[in-house]
Amino acid sequence: MPETARPDHRYGNRPTMKDVAARAGVGLKTVSRVVNGEPGVTPDTERRVQEAIDALGFRRNDSARVLRKGRTASIGLVLEDLADPFYGPLSRAVEEVARAHGALLINGSSAEDPDREQELALALCARRVDGLVVIPAGDDHRYLEPEIKAGVATVFVDRPAGKIDADVVLSDSFGGARDGVAHLIAHGHRRIGFIGDQPRIHTAAERLRGYRAAMAEADLPVHDSWVSLGSTAPDRVRTAADAILSGPEPVTAIFAGNNRVTVTVVRVLADLDRPVALVGFDDFELADLLRPGVTVVAQDAAQLGRTAAERLFHRLDGAPGNPQRIELPTRLITRGSGELPPAD
Amino acid sequence: MPETARPDHRYGNRPTMKDVAARAGVGLKTVSRVVNGEPGVTPDTERRVQEAIDALGFRRNDSARVLRKGRTASIGLVLEDLADPFYGPLSRAVEEVARAHGALLINGSSAEDPDREQELALALCARRVDGLVVIPAGDDHRYLEPEIKAGVATVFVDRPAGKIDADVVLSDSFGGARDGVAHLIAHGHRRIGFIGDQPRIHTAAERLRGYRAAMAEADLPVHDSWVSLGSTAPDRVRTAADAILSGPEPVTAIFAGNNRVTVTVVRVLADLDRPVALVGFDDFELADLLRPGVTVVAQDAAQLGRTAAERLFHRLDGAPGNPQRIELPTRLITRGSGELPPAD
DNA sequence: ACCGCAACTGACAACGTTGTCTAGGCTCTA
DNA sequence: TAGAGCCTAGACAACGTTGTCAGTTGCGGT
Known part of the structure; x- marks a missing residue:
């Protein structure tokens, strides 16, 4: 075996415009024109180029194109x-x-x-x-x-x-949460829990703020043990919910800070013998099919x-x-x- | 204003390695070496280059890099x-x-x-x-x-x-569907409906095949009106389900061909007064929380x-x-x- | 028959990067 | 102290494409 092995073409072995041009017997730029549908090419030339393109299975390298054109x-x-x-x-x-x-x-x-x-x-x-x-x-x-x-x-x-x-x-995380909590208050709840995502996340903080605003507007106190922020991992949320529900001043309703929290809370409540109201931030599929259906503050993702x-x-x-x-x-x-x- | 306006640099006005090289007073390739962490650069030179990079806010253009290296x-x-x-x-x-x-x-x-x-x-x-x-x-x-x-x-x-x-x-769409339908048969069903996706989709066809296989293995006939393939749009599925449930030989169970079909069928069954068994292909969130919980053939996406x-x-x-x-x-x-x- | 003009075509540089190759300076050894 | 050898550094070409520009051809009009 002579060492004339073709140099490893990097993209497998892709034909370039140069190859197409050579095969069609035209200039490089003419191929470019055909590929890009630019005017100024005779139908006959275009046909020859197109044949070469098809025969070689050429596809324009957008990577190189980007380099020239500046937009990717x-x-x-x-x-x-x-x-x-x-x-x-x-x-x-x-x-x-x-x-x-x-x-x-x-x-x-x-x-x-x-x-x-x-x-x-x-x-x-x-x-x-x-x-x-x-x-x-x-x-x-x-x-x-x-x-x-x-x-x-x-x-x-x-x-x-x-x-x-x-x-x-x-x-509108703040407004949405405030409305959701006000809704619970309007239905007679005075002790309402809040379970949300980590406080460094802006939406989580805003929703908590909305919760506090609604409570304040109704002159309701917020007991520290009613509020829990942290990871939305099911285990964490479950623990938080259990704590909020079994504290010295057990809540009668929970506001859940996002969809992941909501579904975990739904699971917790399902195992409970007393009814606890729930409003969740974010809508989710099948929320209407659960019993009871889950009331939510919906945002349109x-x-x-x-x-x-x-x-x-x-x-x-x-x-x-x-x-x-x-x-x-x-x-x-x-x-x-x-x-x-x-x-x- | 003289018309010496800088030529529009295409990427906003991004510095290149050349710019960095000029600023650091080194060669182009040296900048390349520093950027890529290649050896053969004195700590002192490296520092100068790094300073220039930081000062100019240079970031390597991977687009150009790709062109040279061949892998994107x-x-x-x-x-x-x-x-x-x-x-x-x-x-x-x-x-x-x-x-x-x-x-x-x-x-x-x-x-x-x-x-x-x-x-x-x-x-x-x-x-x-x-x-x-x-x-x-x-x-x-x-x-x-x-x-x-x-x-x-x-x-x-x-x-x-x-x-x-x-x-x-x-x-294993075929095997999964066959097992799911066999499960229904094992629970006493003899008239089972099948609602699936468009037949040109391979998985849909396979699941139908699995359904037929399970029925055949149990020597059960399959009435044409029990099988419906088509779009998974809720309207279509709802219509299909209604037809299957109200035909001359109404089914007592339904096998749903994928998650979208399943949730729509769940909705239809929820409005029904008689219980109809359901097994769906694909698991979905909250399937366990519905009443009854939805039995599924799960695949791990x-x-x-x-x-x-x-x-x-x-x-x-x-x-x-x-x-x-x-x-x-x-x-x-x-x-x-x-x-x-x-x-x- | 010649000029002008338009239409078509291709040579060439450039985009920003990396691989190759060579030059220069230094150290080390004989 | 000269030669070998190593380390650093930069010049240059190449990747595949597109923009610019200049050359060639053919046509119509005078």
Whole structure:
């Protein structure tokens, strides 16, 4: 065997425009024109080029194209967990908007870890995504400043950016929680528990604030043992719920801070012999089929994603102006669990 | 104003290695070495370069890097709908494996449209993803042949590839459905309905086959009006269920072909006055909390994704051998709905 | 028959990075 | 002290594409 083995072409053995040009007996640029549907090519030439393309199985290398053109036609999405039923629809909505703008979506899960969020976001920037949609895990996003300055459009969703000024789209967590708790109060409850996500997460803090506001507006005291913030892992939530329900001043109702908390609380309540009212933040599938149906403060995840993505492309199209804060309303959906009377 | 305006740098105004080199007073390649942590740079030089990098906010352009190196360290995932609770965890699992191999994940939703699947898959190939994980919407994947030949590792999940030979990872749809239906038969049912997805979808066809096999093994006839395949849109499923339940020979049990069908059937049955047994393919959150709990044939979406992604990277690492077909077992989870006796 | 003009085509540089190769300076040994 | 050898550093080409520009051809009009 002579050592004339073809040099390892890196992409397997992909034909390039040069190969196509050689085969068709035309210039490189002519192939480029055909591939991109640019005018100024005779039908006859075009046919020859097209034949060569088909014969070789050529496909344009967008990677190289990007280098020349400067836009990658891709955007990045950093979220917490794609497997969470709240983020699936959000991601899909972002994808649809991207698709409408001819862009692809690269997404990454931060697993609620600020370091991983940063690592992901910067990796996306290195890929030169045109824009970034971020659901913050951390509370300091100054690391994105150089990127934003360099032209990476950035929109935050669900939670505001930390320590930088940027577009943000979020649900009215404060108002939603306040309304949900007021709903329980209107049905006669005076001792209401709150179980939420970790307090460093903005939405969790806002919802707690809403809870406190509703209680204060009704002149109701809030006993420390009624409030529990922390991980949304089932075990933690279960423990918290048990504690809140069995304390010296047992609550007659619980407000759950997000969908994961809600479903765990539903499980806990199902094993209880006395009825306890429940309102949860976030709607979830089948909430209507449970007995009683679960009353929720619903936010529209898809709408959040859509709005954020549209804002992003708006910026990419050169929309000027200061960063905006867009707040979407929530909606109380009554299904039974929130209308149970207090079992005093 | 003289017209000496800086030429529009395409990426906003990003510094390049050349800029860093100029600022640090070193050669271009030296910057490259520092950025990539290659040896052969004096600590002093390295410091100067690092300072320049920080001062300019330089970030390596991976797009250009890819062009040189040939590997993009990214893989593509084409699935049906990221918002579907079955695909969220699958996607997340693929992402985790990719992350472990230092790769990013680009995903796209085909919306169960073969044309869109092809468009997406080819767009990903144009981006030169290193590999592709595909959940087929169509049944002809010959369009991927040139790509695969050119070195794009490709693994199909959940459904086999059409008309090409490739690695595939799937659940045992046939066996799972057969077991589920046999379970109903074991509980005394003789008239059992089947509602499934469109028959062109492989899993749907397999599950129907499993249903028929179980019925045949028990010497039970299958009345045409008991079987309904089609879209999984709630309206369609509701209509189908109504028809099956009210026909001349009304069924006493229903086998639902996937999670979307199951939840709609649950809704229909909830409005019924006679009890009808139900077993569904796919597990879903809260299935245990419904009354009765929903008995399901569970498949592990995350495990499917993980297995497929690992197979993919295995191939990328040069694993030889013919395409493999990996079939994962399903698991029957009894919760009550499948154990209801026939209400004859 | 010649000029002007438009339509078509291709040579070439550039995008930002990395691999190769060579130059220069230093240390170490004989 | 000269030669060998190592370490650092930079010049240069290449990756596959697109923008610019200049060359060639053919046509119509005078």
